Amino acid sequence: MPEKGKTKSRHYIVMIIAMVVLAAVFALSFTACKSSSAAVSVQAEKTEAASDIAEETTAAEIETVTEEEAKEIAVTDGLGNEVRLAAPAEKIIVFVPSALEILHALGAMDKVIGVDNWSIDMGDPLAEGMEGFGDFQGLNMEKVAAADPDLIIGLIGWAEEDINKLEELGIKLYTVDANTVDEVYTEILNMGKIAGMEQESKILMEGLKAEIDDIKSKTEAISGQNRPKVFYEVWNDPLMSAGNNTFINELIEYAGGKNIVAEDGLEGWPEYSLESLIQNNPDVIIAPLSLAADPGVILSDARFSEINAVKNERVYIVPDNPISRPSQNVAVGLLMFARAIHPDIFGDFSAQQ
Numbered sequence: 001m002p003e004k005g006k007t008k009s010r011h012y013i014v015m016i017i018a019m020v021v022l023a024a025v026f027a028l029s030f031t032a033c034k035s036s037s038a039a040v041s042v043q044a045e046k047t048e049a050a051s052d053i054a055e056e057t058t059a060a061e062i063e064t065v066t067e068e069e070a071k072e073i074a075v076t077d078g079l080g081n082e083v084r085l086a087a088p089a090e091k092i093i094v095f096v097p098s099a100l101e102i103l104h105a106l107g108a109m110d111k112v113i114g115v116d117n118w119s120i121d122m123g124d125p126l127a128e129g130m131e132g133f134g135d136f137q138g139l140n141m142e143k144v145a146a147a148d149p150d151l152i153i154g155l156i157g158w159a160e161e162d163i164n165k166l167e168e169l170g171i172k173l174y175t176v177d178a179n180t181v182d183e184v185y186t187e188i189l190n191m192g193k194i195a196g197m198e199q200e201s202k203i204l205m206e207g208l209k210a211e212i213d214d215i216k217s218k219t220e221a222i223s224g225q226n227r228p229k230v231f232y233e234v235w236n237d238p239l240m241s242a243g244n245n246t247f248i249n250e251l252i253e254y255a256g257g258k259n260i261v262a263e264d265g266l267e268g269w270p271e272y273s274l275e276s277l278i279q280n281n282p283d284v285i286i287a288p289l290s291l292a293a294d295p296g297v298i299l300s301d302a303r304f305s306e307i308n309a310v311k312n313e314r315v316y317i318v319p320d321n322p323i324s325r326p327s328q329n330v331a332v333g334l335l336m337f338a339r340a341i342h343p344d345i346f347g348d349f350s351a352q353q
Contacts, residue, residue, distance in 0.1 A: 092152070187327070215346075294317055
């Protein structure tokens with residue numbers, strides 16, 4: 001019995017020791033798992049933080065790029081060339097009077113540092129006090145280089161040598177070639193982008209469009225036979241006029257007339273034979289002040305004595321600028337045309353600047 005009691009006691013002790021060992025192992029395992037879990041959690045937090053930082057950095061970079069891109073100006077000029085500026089132009093030399101009129105209407109004259117010599121010589125009010133940098137025949141390249149403009153607004157027809165020199169100097173060139181009313185709208189919007197005044201240019205363009213559409217709405221229902229035949233006399237020797245693809249032609253049509261030169265299928269600014277003029281026998285003749293100081297110059301021209309417009313004294317002289325410059329002032333030119341062609345609708349003709 002004593003021996004059996006001792007055996008039981010040993011077994012009991014062994015069991016107690018085993019249980020203690022197992023408990024210790026379990027405790028160690030639990031601690032190890034807990035440490036591992038904590039380590040994973042810390043690492044996850046670090047990874048998430050790093051990801052947040054990366055996202056913030058990327059977002060900042062994207063925002064910076066977007067801001068830089070937003071400042072860049074891209075416009076297409078009259079020749080179809082894309083002109084890019086890193087930011088709105090602050091120093092502009094303007095060789096095109098119509099562009100100067102648009103910039104003036106936008107309130108951007110503080111950005112104009114010079115103009116063409118012709119505008120100064122002719123006493124254009126917008127060119128008063130301005131410095132001249134050349135004309136259609138050539139640029140004063142030395143003065144241009146010294147002024148270092150952000151942009152030059154020029155006309156078609158400049159010498160290739162001058163254009164290449166501007167490119168060598170890194171001076172941007174925007175060429176104006178607007179021949180229709182839609183292209184006048186485009187010029188206004190482009191000048192707004194160039195000067196950083198897009199909102200102002202949209203307002204100006206929409207105002208012009210509203211004026212033109214108002215006149216068109218009053219004449220578009222007039223049938224062909226009720227549209228007076230019109231001849232616009234650009235020059236008298238040789239006889240020249242305006243045909244299709246000119247805003248003069250569009251002004252005649254919008255005002256409810258029929259351009260005899262366009263009806264003959266001629267485009268641009270062609271010579272027009274006296275025989276064709278007499279044969280087509282216009283009801284109305286309109287001419288610019290640069291051609292004739294008053295209607296008497298045309299009324300007294302013996303060549304035109306049998307033309308209806310002369311016999312009925314329907315000859316009208318208009319100031320050059322509103323009918324020769326593709327700017328917002330074409331609305332003034334259109335109203336003069338409308339009054340000359342349809343005084344029954346628009347009231348008596350009066351010349352307006």
